[in-house]
Amino acid sequence: MSAPKLYRHPTKSEIIDLAAAEGHDADISSNLGWIPDKSHNTSARPSISLNEDKDHVAAVDKDIENGHGPGSASSIDEPEEEAGHDPNIVDFDGPGDPLNPMNWKASKKWGMVALISAITFLTPLASSQFAPGVPEVMRDFHSTNELLEGFMVSVYVLGFAFGPLIIAPLSEMYGRLPLYHSCNLLFIIFTIAAALATNMGMFITFRFFMGCFGGAPMVLGGGTIADLIPREQRGTAMAVWMMGPTIGPCVGPIIGGFLTQAKGWRWNFWFVAIVGGAFFIMSLILMSETSGIIILQRKTNRLKAETGNTKLRSKLDSGLSPADLFKFSIVRPTKMLFRSTICFAISLYVAITYSYLYILFTTFTAVFTSQYGWHGGMVGLSFLGLGVGSLIGQFVYIHFGNKIVHKHMQRGDFRPEHRLYIMTIGGFFIPIGLFMYGWSVQKGTHYMVPIVATGIIGFGLLMTFMPATTYLVDVFTIHAASAMAASTVLRSLMAAVIPLSSQTMYAQMGYGWGNSMLGFIALALVPIPFLFIKYGERIRASSTVKL
Template structure:
């Protein structure tokens, strides 16, 4: 390797940030390398490849001290390794002739060096796919009564479950997709999952009974979760840290706004062509995006690209010692274990992860309670029919959009102020959540009693806008807080959050119709509001006691 390839080694914070974007813990190699099995409060030691004493040709695991597998949830952690450590790491890598790396900082094989149209074209395509799959989760909600009539069912529980079962797929699919992407790369997972998503969209469109329909919806969710798992990593592969924020905002529009925009389209489509055309519409768009991705997209994962390069060089030179600089010693079993076992341990052993995940899960379940009941509410209370029913979701979508803008614009101001002072703690992320948490119960009371009193339809729709705003003020700060607390193992904490959130969103709405029938819309939504009000103190408690809890807590992974 020439001296021109000696460009800056990434800092600890950059490795952690990249790992979070890629959806895995920072002790699994990413485009910037890995931290090994490190506690989140320790600086990264040099990544030297030791030799296994039984097999000198085989590199030993980077860090074998069992104590280093603990994430202590401490707030006092350096944001980067020292310059001395950076130099040692780079020197060891560069002086080893058997390490395969990029051919200089301008290597065209490095996705960071791809032409502007190719990079941003990929970002736009991935963002489009990521918008489509969440949109499909709720798009046919206005057509639920027609589905019930088609399959001759009067079961209130199934009426809600046919919508929320999609989110159940979001809980299970990513746990398999994430480790597979580490083994085989992102591109094969995009192509296979997109193709299977189209297949199950078509299957749902031609379903002949309720059982088939629900099963196919579940598998739509399993495979539709792929862009949510892979998209952040793809953007991190392509876009520099300085420009990544803009790309991430574009990509995050899908999961934030897609579920709220879907029913607006679905309402008019159902009225014009019937409920099955919701799935044909999604299948057509997903098929087009899949074909475009097969033609235009390339593998972006640096560990995979460099591993292929090392394999090619080993075949050409006969030097079997050649090894990618980002090669992982983790077996497939390790990757699946990290993907499944670590989140469960986080959820059951960390008070911070458990409390935040419960808060987010309950509020996310409220979103799908509204998705599964809006059609009945506005048909019964306001006698809306056809495409008009889809417009009842407009307030929720606009509120979510405003919430995302407010958090993006103001959410980091307090944290940045403390970072500039040098006294930053993860709890500084919670100030906006403390204020934003009150909007959710207020919106539920507003929506419930205005619908009960049959006020002008704009009154409950504005109430749902307040709910949407409150939901984003809960989701976004909670996720960022978990990342700042767990750092190296942030992806496992996020996975724990996602699994619990998806399970609650799939199961809690099943009783919503019976709740409204028994309590009415006013007291039914008030019950939800009182539960949301009961959860409001959680960020206040962590703001005051969070550091103390972290200093006393030990999570063994």
């Protein structure tokens, strides 16, 4: 790679892309810097506070949805103004600086990417791996409570809602590596605790904390890959990394079905703990800190000690206090969720359909055991349709979604709503799959019919999740990470709570009408992307969200 390309001043779109991958807003420092507050002097250290003056709030308001601020499409690729040279600013020593993770050996960089992708596959896999063993857990803990039967699976996702809100700001303060190591270790500890649990209360509590700490690689992984791999080579690494959250929850029960039959339900947790322990040892040996913010801060501290110059400061130091980082991480997503029409509607769509995934996870064992007489390891194979459908959906979206966007970019008329064209198609697959699945099970048709139906559901889910996420990034630009955090929290909360009533729903309505009701709700959500394609630009032009 040539030096000018690596070290030219970053464009706003590059800063926004990296910030979204790192899991924070673009007005917080990242490896490419930050988008400064235009209402203040850009040569000064940027300082962001929730108690902004009225003029600054007005400036920020315009940047949230309506596309007229510094993160708007009209100015998205304009480079920031170069600040004058300051001898007290500490930066990397030129394009070949070995401290820069981009200059590390290829074997070290791709080794870290492979390890992070493996961990990101394992932790979502653990969310559902023991699902086929739920009846054994209920029997061992002498429980017949149907709410707990579903909650013991979905409580893991509840941890996903809360863990990242703490992990993200801590990684900005202390770096990615300490968070990887501490969260991986705590994940293993609570996995072992779940394997040794002696009552339902202990088991559910340990499952919750597994989810809290298991979410770390999904929060940190995108940023680590962006730290190491140049933009033009990043697609493959990101695609492999993203397969973890997509395929892991569907592959887990297939492993869990046979493992439960052979060794009992507790061995699902021993399996995760053993594999997680191996990954943890490998990470201690192979992983290094990749955050440019932390690397330059350490260099700054070292130079201060050597030179006695207390005025030295890192080029990537945004001046944010730890308190501000926590406020942005927790308060901003909440405000965006309830004050932004676009964020709320898209997040609600994703949350409801995502909860269907965990309704299926928590009921597949009972459905295929009672309706088809499957037992032991065979029950895990009932999840195969969801996994294959999700994988196909991911590849179809990547191909056709990018094709649509590139076409409009070449025309010069691209707007965020073009991301939703794929979502309008994907939305119809979810109700179709639910109707087909419910009535095929109800009527006792051949087992391949509901398996194919769940594949259609998985395909539809991926074809709605992925465009919805990229749409939020394009709409909210510099505050994209907060919008995605808002969506993640709502999605995880609903996925943990809604499945609790699934067994009662099927008992009262049957599999046919029960899934039909879910299908009708999904059908009622289908117009949302159509409405935003038609009115989204107008909504953005008239919306302000005070952060």
